[in-house]
């Protein structure tokens with residue numbers, strides 16, 4: 428990612444250049460997640476540093492739902508990244524906002540380490556299900572419990588923290604939340620509401636935090652649908668890096684220059 432970024436940055440930083448901000452995906456762009464915390468992708472800590480030094484506003488848009496934002500940011504800092512809690516946009520806090528606004532009480536099918544994000548949310552007598560990347564917690568028992576909650580509701584509401592198909596960890600490709608979301612959709616004949624990438628609202632909240640219009644911001648990600656497609660839908664330009672889950676499509680630099 429570093430080589431691409433540095434050559435582009437020369438253009439971006441000219442006074443007449445339009446770009447004022449950068450949204451970065453984390454997993455597959457900055458580091459590969461996995462056992463023991465994962466490993467940084469070579470050149471990435473330096474690239475983040477240089478983006479910030481170039482006075483570009485930087486925000487991180489992640490689909491990470493296996494840990495609280497606090498824990499996740501600490502991990503990235505320990506890997507050497509210049510990253511602060513307030514710069515990170517993740518699906519769980521976005522979901523909490525929606526739950527509050529709509530008076531929804533969730534049954535949670537999420538990773539144990541994500542549970543603290545929902546501490547402030549009433550979970551009694553659930554009237555919806557929230558599904559995240561539960562990894563090893565996607566047991567038959569847990570999926571079936573979520574199914575039973577949904578099927579018992581007059582109007583089942585399923586919020587999904589992302590809809591990725593798979594992702595790459597240091598020891599190989601892993602099934603992501605989208606696969607299990609589809610199972611519940613199929614069983615209940617419903618459509619989930621996706622919170623997080625590629626949902627428009629998710630990108631818009633990061634843009635609004637930067638105070639920038641979409642045409643001033645570039646998204647950099649390794650996922651052609653969730654990162655690149657999602658950002659383009661909001662009017663941003665997007666770049667796909669060749670790390671992470673990238674599998675040999677040509678490097679793409681869409682929506683004109």
Ligand SMILES: *[C@@H]1O[C@H](CO)[C@@H](O)[C@H](O)[C@H]1NC(C)=O
Pocket residue numbers: 539563564569
């Ligand atoms: C989730 O997985 C962990 C580790 O396998 C386990 O200790 C825990 O009990 C599981 N939690 C649920 C709710 O299934």
Ligand SMILES: CC(=O)N[C@H]1CO[C@H](CO)[C@@H](O)[C@@H]1O
Pocket residue numbers: 452454455460489490491492493560591593594595596603650653654
């Ligand atoms: C689409 C995307 O960014 N996928 C990520 C989802 O979250 C896992 C970790 O929970 C990442 O490893 C994937 O890269």
Ligand SMILES: [Mg+2]
Pocket residue numbers: 452453454455456648649650671
């Ligand atoms: Mg990614």
